[in-house]
Amino acid sequence: MKAYVFPGQGAQFSGMGKDLYENNLKAKEYFTRANDVLDFKITDVMFEGSEEELKQTKITQPAIFLHSVIIALTSEDFRPDAVAGHSLGELSALVANGTLAFEDGLKLVLKRALAMQKACEMNPSTMAAVLGLEDSIVEDVCRSVHDEVVTPANYNSPGQIVISGTHKGIEIASEKLKEKGAKRVIPLAVGGAFHSPLMRPAHDELEEAIHETHFNKPVCPIYQNVDARPYEDVQSIKQNLIAQLTAPVKWAQSVANMINEGNDYFVECGPGKVLQGLIKKIDKSVSTESL
The missing domain is CATH 3.30.70.250 (Malonyl-CoA ACP transacylase, ACP-binding)
Structure with missing residues (x-):
């Protein structure tokens, strides 16, 4: 069984997504739609921006989301048996498995980023x-x-x-x-105490946005950060996504559960290979690759 995993904040780099944009018409369409949704040209920052520009939370989170999701959505071989995402990557995973529409996922990522930035400034x-x-x-x-x-x-x-x-x-x-x-x-070198009680203001802000967003029944289970268990029920997915901001990311437990339930091949979608490294530390016997 094949599981697809999606990275979180910290995996960004200047030039991310540029090859996709230039060599894949479908990917170019997604990036163009993203510029329209965000109301600024995030592609300029992703493709040509400095490291400092990419570190801005309102840029970092949408950029990693876009790179990860577009890789998955434009791949002819994307047929997941399960998905999981590390922190921000959970939203990428929810778009990839059909729970969220592309635009809705991007809007939630931006709201999440801005709410977290505000919480960091407060505390x-x-x-x-x-x-x-x-x-x-x-x-x-x-x-x-x-x-x-x-x-x-x-x-x-x-x-x-x-x-x-x-x-x-x-x-x-x-x-x-x-x-x-x-x-x-x-x-x-982070802006604040993510996944702690200090993110409570962001939790409350994002909760309202999640309840206002339409969620579909996913095509495969998502193993969620809050308790490392697989979910396909929309209401449970929503509640877990809301709780995620103030709860720890149980990544090691998620991967262990995925392996125990038959997923022995992991494909990382997004910039970098951080998750592949972590997965190998959890269980050396499984196979990993980048999409």
Whole structure:
């Protein structure tokens, strides 16, 4: 069985999608529609923009979404048995498996990006990657930090968890994690504490937008971030997508569940090969490739 996976924020690069635009008429049509929906030429920034321009949240999230979704929608071989996306990638996956129309997915991505940016400005915060510790130790350390917000945000692979919280909370937790034997604790260059309670304002804003958007019955299950389980029921998919902004991304658990349920071939759709690397760390026996 073949599963298709979609990356999240951080995979962007200058020139992304340019080959698709220039060499595939169908892809060019999607990019043109995207410029119309967004009311600005995101293609100019994707194809020619600087690294700094691409780091703007209102650019980064739609750009990765577009690159990922257009690759999938223009592929003649795209026949998924299951899909999953890492954080932002969950919206890409929902367009790819037919749950969301292309334009609706793009509108939600832009609303998500702007709402998250606003939440970051309201509550200055950050994230850090923790390498070389068991999940339970990282969870215990986060719980031990009082009077500050700090929580696991991304369960990426065995021995790799990203934590999220206030600057002070991350600082305190980082020292404690090093004392517990973490190989490294790496501060991340991000705008805020994604997938933590500090994203509550964005959660509330996106909830309204999701309820106003039409969702179709998907052509295959999506394994969702909040609990790593497969869903085809529209109402459940909506609720899980809303909860995702303040809940941790259970990526390692999602991949493990997909493998346990017969998916042994993973295809990454989008810029980079980050998810392929994580999947191989979760289970070396499965096959991976980029679309």
